[in-house]
Amino acid sequence: MLESYNRFLEENADDVTRAAAAGHSAVICLATPGVPVIYVSDVFESHTGYKPSEVIGKSLSILQGPMTEAQAIEDFRFLIENGVPGTVRITNYRKDKTPFVHECALRPIKNAQGNVSHFIAIQTPVAG
């Protein structure tokens, strides 16, 4: 499975997402099914404290903790199950267990057959 993620990065997403990533937002690529992380931009580590190697192949639920809103998790599930775009505000946790709030804009990427093969998530911290 990891081989296919790597192939996707090599052939498609890596340079594009790196080139397009804006300064303070982290870019995360998720694959379907199961939506494991297959790519995170450099900013992700400064947001969360996790190195790419610590999250690649894992679920983003690694960021969740006691204050993570159940409603936000349900909203993510809705977007992923239905393959539709949306933005969710969620409280997550850094590697050092401190909470932070961010907005996560999720966008489906469809393959040539019209099926959702990946999601791109843009994670932007919310001030205050």
Added chain:
Amino acid sequence: MEDAVSDLPPRAEEDAYAHVGRSLRKLRLERGLTQAQAARVISVSPQQYQKYEDAHSKCSLNYLIALADHYGVSVNAFLPDCADHGTAPAAPQPEIANEADLLARLVTAFVGLDDAEEKLRFVQLIEAVGSAHGRGGE
């Protein structure tokens, strides 16, 4: 809303409200709102609003109209099979050119390229634009 579906058989009515609930959630998330923010639009509690999305309560038509107005869509956007009932289709939504949408389009366009050389030129173009922008900002 209750008037609109009151003549339906019970199962069809359940399906209709489930559809309304999914539409409420879909449009809210497209706009990046929390349930609490959507609840404020129609002056109900977040708990009550959640019941509308989960189809545990019937969302009244005046609430749907208020939400449709807030989202800039026709109220038909919440209802199932409007076209079959001879109602006007929802007005097309303006394109929301935010960062995530643009990035998704960028990646989709990139994935659509077959040739490796074309892909390289595509990336070089983006990098060149980014570099020029960086110099311009100094």
